[in-house]
Amino acid sequence: MNSDIIIIILATGIRLATPYLLAALGEMFVQRSGVYNLGVEGIMMMGAFAGFYATLQLGSPLLGIAASLAIGGLMGLIMALVSVTFKAEQGISGIGLYMFGWGLSGLLFRLYVGGITSIEGLKAIKIPLLSQIPFLGPVLFDHNMLVYTAFLLVPVTGFILFKTSWGLNVRAVGNKPEAADTLGVSVVRIRYQCLIVGGMLAGLAGAFLTLGQANMFADNITAGRGFIAIALVYFGRWSPWGILLGSLLFSLADSFQSMIQVLGINFPYELAVILPYIVTIVALAISYGRVWAPAALGKTFQRGTRG
Amino acid sequence: MVEKIEHLEMCGITKRFPGVLSNNKVNIHIKTGEVLAILGENGAGKTTLMNILYGLYQPESGKILLNGKHVSINSPREAIALGIGMVHQHFMLVPTLTVCENVILGLSKSFLVDLKTAAQKIKEITDTYGLAINPDAFVWQLSVGEQQRVEIIKALYRGANLLILDEPTAVLTPQESNELIQLLRNMAAQGNSIILISHKLHEVMALSDRVTVLRDGEVCADVLTRETTQEALAQLMVGRKMAPCKREGTFSPGQTVLELQDVFAHGDKGTEALAGVSLTIREGEILGIAGVSGNGQKELAEVIAGLRHLSQGKITLNGKESTKMSPARIIQQGLGYIPEDRLHVGSIPSFNIWENLILKDHNHPPFAKHTFLKKKAIMAHSASLVATYGVKTPNLETATGRLSGGNIQRVILAREITRSPVALVAAYPTRGLDIGATEYLHSKLLEARKNGIGVLLISEDLEELLSLCDNIAVLYEGSVMKVMPVEATNERILGLLMAGIAEET
Numbered sequence: 001m002n003s004d005i006i007i008i009i010l011a012t013g014i015r016l017a018t019p020y021l022l023a024a025l026g027e028m029f030v031q032r033s034g035v036y037n038l039g040v041e042g043i044m045m046m047g048a049f050a051g052f053y054a055t056l057q058l059g060s061p062l063l064g065i066a067a068s069l070a071i072g073g074l075m076g077l078i079m080a081l082v083s084v085t086f087k088a089e090q091g092i093s094g095i096g097l098y099m100f101g102w103g104l105s106g107l108l109f110r111l112y113v114g115g116i117t118s119i120e121g122l123k124a125i126k127i128p129l130l131s132q133i134p135f136l137g138p139v140l141f142d143h144n145m146l147v148y149t150a151f152l153l154v155p156v157t158g159f160i161l162f163k164t165s166w167g168l169n170v171r172a173v174g175n176k177p178e179a180a181d182t183l184g185v186s187v188v189r190i191r192y193q194c195l196i197v198g199g200m201l202a203g204l205a206g207a208f209l210t211l212g213q214a215n216m217f218a219d220n221i222t223a224g225r226g227f228i229a230i231a232l233v234y235f236g237r238w239s240p241w242g243i244l245l246g247s248l249l250f251s252l253a254d255s256f257q258s259m260i261q262v263l264g265i266n267f268p269y270e271l272a273v274i275l276p277y278i279v280t281i282v283a284l285a286i287s288y289g290r291v292w293a294p295a296a297l298g299k300t301f302q303r304g305t306r307g
Numbered sequence: 308m309v310e311k312i313e314h315l316e317m318c319g320i321t322k323r324f325p326g327v328l329s330n331n332k333v334n335i336h337i338k339t340g341e342v343l344a345i346l347g348e349n350g351a352g353k354t355t356l357m358n359i360l361y362g363l364y365q366p367e368s369g370k371i372l373l374n375g376k377h378v379s380i381n382s383p384r385e386a387i388a389l390g391i392g393m394v395h396q397h398f399m400l401v402p403t404l405t406v407c408e409n410v411i412l413g414l415s416k417s418f419l420v421d422l423k424t425a426a427q428k429i430k431e432i433t434d435t436y437g438l439a440i441n442p443d444a445f446v447w448q449l450s451v452g453e454q455q456r457v458e459i460i461k462a463l464y465r466g467a468n469l470l471i472l473d474e475p476t477a478v479l480t481p482q483e484s485n486e487l488i489q490l491l492r493n494m495a496a497q498g499n500s501i502i503l504i505s506h507k508l509h510e511v512m513a514l515s516d517r518v519t520v521l522r523d524g525e526v527c528a529d530v531l532t533r534e535t536t537q538e539a540l541a542q543l544m545v546g547r548k549m550a551p552c553k554r555e556g557t558f559s560p561g562q563t564v565l566e567l568q569d570v571f572a573h574g575d576k577g578t579e580a581l582a583g584v585s586l587t588i589r590e591g592e593i594l595g596i597a598g599v600s601g602n603g604q605k606e607l608a609e610v611i612a613g614l615r616h617l618s619q620g621k622i623t624l625n626g627k628e629s630t631k632m633s634p635a636r637i638i639q640q641g642l643g644y645i646p647e648d649r650l651h652v653g654s655i656p657s658f659n660i661w662e663n664l665i666l667k668d669h670n671h672p673p674f675a676k677h678t679f680l681k682k683k684a685i686m687a688h689s690a691s692l693v694a695t696y697g698v699k700t701p702n703l704e705t706a707t708g709r710l711s712g713g714n715i716q717r718v719i720l721a722r723e724i725t726r727s728p729v730a731l732v733a734a735y736p737t738r739g740l741d742i743g744a745t746e747y748l749h750s751k752l753l754e755a756r757k758n759g760i761g762v763l764l765i766s767e768d769l770e771e772l773l774s775l776c777d778n779i780a781v782l783y784e785g786s787v788m789k790v791m792p793v794e795a796t797n798e799r800i801l802g803l804l805m806a807g808i809a810e811e812t
Binding site for chain 2: 163164165166167168169171172175176178179180181182183184185292295303
């Protein structure tokens with residue numbers, strides 16, 4: 001295999017990691033605060049459509065990004081309302097949110113767009129000087145802005161989670177909400193904030209698919225990426241660097257398998273397609289049990305009625 | 308700066324929960340440097356009262372006066388701002404955070420957490436009161452006693468000068484308890500006020516200046532500690548004279564009802580938990596199992612009840628070999644079982660009281676006919692049991708998990724004993740119960756003995772074993788060290804055997 005092909009595999013892998021990273025980093029905050037949001041996939045669909053439609057109407061991918069952030073945040077808010085305020089079972093609310101987002105985005109697409117329509121998506125930005133470095137340049141420094149954003153978010157979210165007061169509150173609320181409550185940290189407010197931030201990042205992940213990759217919208221464009229992102233949060237042990245590792249592992253396997261097809265190597269296509277999923281399952285299976293899961297994950301918080 | 312609490316008063320506090328009047332016109336007061344004990348049985352309303360003072364609950368009526376001024380406390384945050392700190396019975400610490408992070412949680416207003424300054428301030432506090440703790444340790448690494456110190460530091464860090472402690476020694480070893488008592492004395496001497504919630508008489512006597520006794524949600528006494536005695540307080544708390552239960556009558560055991568021969572079994576972690584246990588229990592006998600818990604007691608109870616497989620050995624129940632019987636067959640064969648975990652093994656917490664009462668008999672007459680439940684017969688039966696066993700509950704439909712520990716135990720006891728078993732296994736039946744409930748349970752076990760039931764009593768409480776049992780066996784690392792008639796033993800002998808030291812005689 002020559003180096004050009006390796007560069008393509010790696011560069012594609014980096015690019016494909018973006019939606020997983022964005023969505024999983026958002027879900028990391030959500031789960032760190034003690035909520036499962038299984039609706040990531042639905043939020044991504046809404047973000048994908050909002051980004052696409054705003055760009056189509058307003059002609060600017062930047063406005064598309066803004067729209068996807070807004071819609072994603074709104075979807076997160078809905079999840080918060082249902083699962084935090086109304087205390088509905090989190091797993092079920094998440095599945096509901098997934099179906100809602102999935103169905104609504106498809107419906108809106110059919111109503112307002114109809115058929116396949118291409119848009120002018122995000123352009124790759126070559127970083128001056130850095131992109132000139134042989135091999136590394138094209139692999140790392142020739143991508144669109146959302147790719148850079150996603151990778152920059154890894155250290156940024158790590159910093160927020162472990163070095164700021166807000167991050168401390170989030171970790172406390174997800175592990176022992178009763179303790180946070182007695183110290184005047186509002187469990188409800190923190191969970192709302194995390195769900196909204198998580199929703200915005202999932203929306204952005206969706207926008208990447210329509211604005212940064214396909215330059216169009218189609219039914220099921222997310223293709224299960226939202227659920228994989230949730231698995232990656234587990235794989236990454238609720239830490240940004242672990243999630244980065246998981247995302248890259250998955251996306252590189254994905255990029256590798258598509259290269260097998262492109263190059264026409266004599267390898268059954270069906271097997272190639274499932275390769276990344278097998279890698280994920282194996283990685284999840286061999287990584288240890290739920291040791292570091294936030295202790296209050298999935299539990300609705302309610303102040304005791306009797307002491 | 309927080310205004311110092313010179314004097315605090317709660318007047319006419321009333322708080323109602325569905326079906327229960329938890330506090331009824333309660334008055335308490337405390338002044339600076341004083342240690343006030345609030346004494347009462349489980350369910351007397353002590354914790355509710357303190358949760359009101361700490362802003363977790365709002366009372367229906369009544370007011371709180373701080374230094375003579377009326378204050379309303381709507382949340383823990385407001386309580387903290389007034390200088391009130393609380394150490395909960397179940398620690399409110401986040402195990403995955405460090406000591407320092409736990410202490411400053413909820414306080415930091417800046418964007419970044421400043422752990423350095425916080426650690427410094429923590430050191431000042433620990434130096435003042437002689438509390439040793441490493442601020443960078445994770446809470447999950449700390450012992451229970453250390454975690455409690457973190458809770459106290461947390462309150463002091465927030466400027467608390469009135470500290471509420473809810474059952475502080477319940478989870479501590481005797482040595483840790485003594486250290487805590489020293490510490491609290493020291494804190495009071497330095498001008499803090501301390502409210503101690505407890506049902507343990509000796510700690511109240513050792514620590515407090517004054518005692519307010521609560522019973523059924525009402526204050527029934529307010530006395531100076533030095534002017535009262537343990538017995539007087541016990542009587543006030545329970546509301547009647549206490550007669551400690553003692554085994555009486557001669558010991559005339561009948562036939563063997565339960566026999567274990569060389570029983571081996573594995574624990575949950577796959578290690579050998581029982582290593583060749585042989586025991587015999589006869590009609591009208593209480594056989595005690597002493598030992599530090601974790602030496603095979605849990606597994607012993609489970610193999611007898613058929614809930615755990617034997618790897619070797621034989622169990623005979625009521626004349627038939629029960630080694631391979633299913634739990635259902637063993638129940639039919641006449642075994643009663645009071646499990647260690649009364650809330651999740653002994654009962655189903657979300658089930659009503661009547662459902663829990665018929666758990667073992669719901670599938671045959673008189674409670675069921677052709678698979679249909681006979682609600683009338685069940686309700687009549689349940690009502691009579693609740694009355695006989697004095698279960699305190701709003702009604703029969705109440706979820707069992709909502710009852711206090713003592714009342715749940717009464718429900719289980721009612722179910723097990725009325726089935727007239729030939730043998731009864733009771734694992735830690737009085738653990739965590741207050742005096743009244745403990746006394747009741749003891750009397751029921753003795754009654755079972757009188758009625759010819761063979762009882763296996765597993766307990767850590769040596770006093771309990773010595774006053775109830777006919778014979779006592781000591782379990783150590785899965786083996787029986789020795790079986791002795793109660794007359795031939797005492798706490799010292801048992802203590803040595805429990806530590807694995809066989810007597811040289």
